[in-house]
Amino acid sequence: MSILPNRLTRYQKFLSFMLKYWNSDLLNETTSNALEGESAGEFSDYDQSPEELVDDLKKMGPTYIKLGQLLSTRPDLLPDNYLEALTSLQDDLPTIPYEKIREIVEDELGSRISKAFNWFQEEPLASASIGQVHLAELRSGKKVAVKIQRPGIRKKFLEDLETLEEVAGFAANHTEIGKQYAFDDVLAELKRIMLHELDYLREAENLVTLGTNLKSYRRLLVPQPIPDYTTSKVLTMEYVQGKKVTSVSPLRKLEEDHTALVDELIESYLKQIISDGFAHADPHPGNIHLMDNNKIALMDLGMVAQFTKKMQEYLLRLLIGLSKNNGEEITDILLEMSERSEVSTEKEFRRHINTMINDSRNSTAQDMQTGKLLIQMNRSAALNGIHLPVEVNILGKILLNMDQIILALSPGFDLKDAVRRHVTKIMQDKMVNELAPEEMFSALLESKKLAENLPERINKITENLANNDFNIKIDALDEKRLTDGFQKVANRITLGIIIAAMIIGAAMMMRVPSPFMIFGYPGLAIIFFLVAAIGGIALSYTILFKDE
Structure with missing residues (x-):
């Protein structure tokens, strides 16, 4: 009997939030930025203050806090003071009492904390929407960071997502904007990502995979998990001492040149996307830490993106087109990889893309145009009845976050030049790898199959021709x-x-x-x-x- 009131409470909470912000100047300007690409930083006076928006999201629960975190990495949508306030959602949330933390850790590890660790710090290092991080020391003397999942978080996520799924389904079926942006598909992808983030064993696997893929980059570090101390709700990994790239003091920026460090970071992400097909999908400044030894640590791998070989080729060509500012080439690639509805307008889409590329010429990192450009292309495609694969938006989000990191560490860094240089190098490496013995062996096997079957097939063709039984079927005409x-x-x-x-x-x-x-x-x-x-x-x- 309690199920219906509980669901009504969730709807009431969601509708109250929407009614408050639906006709607000903040939402109107955000929508304008999303669709028209205007600068979000120009707007400052709204009915709701940044602190009020943060408080409302906290009251809504963990799912909405996570959505707020995603918004905090989108300077193309919101003004700076709102971005700064939403950033507090990344690690400034109510803490879980230590007694509850101790209970979860001991249940998951099957051992008392005093036996498993030399010491376990009661005060958390950070408290986020999904989990809380504590500093501890293993029996071996190694310092570790222990991330503990919030109790009952999975149930709360699923309840909130169920409400959002029903609203998104209604919007996709009954509103034009819902159909254009496929709200139900977007939410389904969000649900998949969130459920993956709730599985710390999967995150541990991601840390190992990314660490292996990036082991050749001496300025980058991926903290590795401690398998014996990791479960689906407790993740123990190497402790990394550093601070967010956005927290680096102006004095340190003046004293140290981070150009080479940023260049290596950009190269590593391009390699992840178009060479490895496995990328850290949430590299917002809160997850990129600058260490005391001037290395960069990639944190929080709950959210990763995987790309097929075909998609890697598309994105490689797309990045080459972006680095050359070639609007026609970019449009051709986007249309080749997209699906089109019956009402698609290719001519208008092509005009939009060329206008965007022309407007973005000679932009610097400080303008933060590269990632924003891809996201605007995705929106233009939706408005013109063209459905781009979700990987394009993921690439846009990654590059958008790279723009922010560049702005924090090396504002004069030329991202387009870096993309041009590294993409060329990665493309050459891919061609060399395709000549590797195992790749050649695969091609030889296919050739062997063709050679084995070819005589029989030629005999059948010639026999049918001799008996006048050779038929050609063409499906192009009824x-x-x-x-x-x-x-x-x-x-x-x-x-x-x-x-x-x-x-x-x-x-x-x-x-x-x-x-x-x-x-x-x-x-x-x-x-x-x-x-x-x-x-x-x-x-x-x-x-x-x-x-x-």
């Missing part, structure tokens, strides 16, 4: 429908000629005297005329109302 159409046209023409002949014959017979009269006219002529008139009317009705 010959039956075509011949039926020709037959119908021929029949209509024949019937029309017969009707015309009957009318002419009836007119000529009018002058021939006859004892059989109808309405004072020769009877046979009137009969022919009436039959022709009825036939003509019937034929006209069929042509006008029945034919497809």
Whole structure:
């Protein structure tokens, strides 16, 4: 009996939030930025303050806090003071009492904290929407960061997502903007990502994979998990001492040149996307830490993106087009990788893309245009009935976050030049890798299969040709429908000629005297005329109302 009131409470909470912000200047300007690409930093006076928005999201629960965190990484949508306030959602949330933390850790590890660790710090290092991080020391003397999942968080996520799914489904089915942006598909992807983030075993696997892929980058570090101390709700990993890149003091920026560090970070992300097909999908400044030894640590791998080989090729070509500012090339690639609806307007989409590329020429990192450009392209595609794959938006989000990191560490860094240089190098490496023995062996196996089957297939073709049994099927044309159409046209023409002949014959017979009269006219002529008139009317009705 409590299920219905609980659901009504969730709807009431969601509707109250929407009613408060639906007609607000903040939402209107945010929508304007999303669709038209105006600068979010120009707007400052709104009915709701940044602190009020943060408090409302906290009251809404963990799912909405997570959405707020995603918004905090979008400077293309919100003003700076709102971004700063939403950033507090990343690690400034109510803490879980230590007694509850101790209970969860001991239940998950099957051992008392005092036995598992030399010491376990009661005060958390950070408290986020999904978990809380504590500093501890293993029996071996190694310092570790222990992330503990909030109790009951999975149930709360699923409840909130159920409400959002129903609203998104309604919007996708009954509103034009919901159809354009496929709200239900977006939410389904968000649900998949959030459920993956709730599984710390999966995150541990992600840390290992990314650490292996990036081991050649000496300035980058991916903290590795401690398997024996990790479960689906407790993640223990190497402790990294550093601070967010956005928290670096201005004095340190002046004293140290971070250009080489940023360049290596950009190269590593390009490698993840177009070479490895496995990328850290949430590299916002809160997850990128600058260490005391001037290395960068990539944190929080709950959210990763995986790209197929075909998609890697598309994104490689897209990045090359972006680095060259070639609007036509970019449009061709986007159309090649997209799906189109019946009402798609390719010409308008092509014009939009070329305008965006021309406007973005000669932009610097401080303008933060690269990632924003891709996201605006995605929106332009949606408005023109063209559905780009979700990987394009993921790439846009990653580059948008890279823009912020560049601005924090090396504002004069030329991202487009870096993309051009590294993409060329990665493309050369991919071509070399494709010549590796294992790749060549795969090609040889395919050639072997072709060589084995070729004689038999040639024999069948020549035998069918000799027996006049060789047929070619073409699906481009329905010959039956075509011949039926020709037959119908021929029949209509024949019937029309017969009707015309009957009318002419009836007119000529009018002058021939006859004892059989109808309405004072020769009877046979009137009969022919009436039959022709009825036939003509019937034929006209069929042509006008029945034919497809």
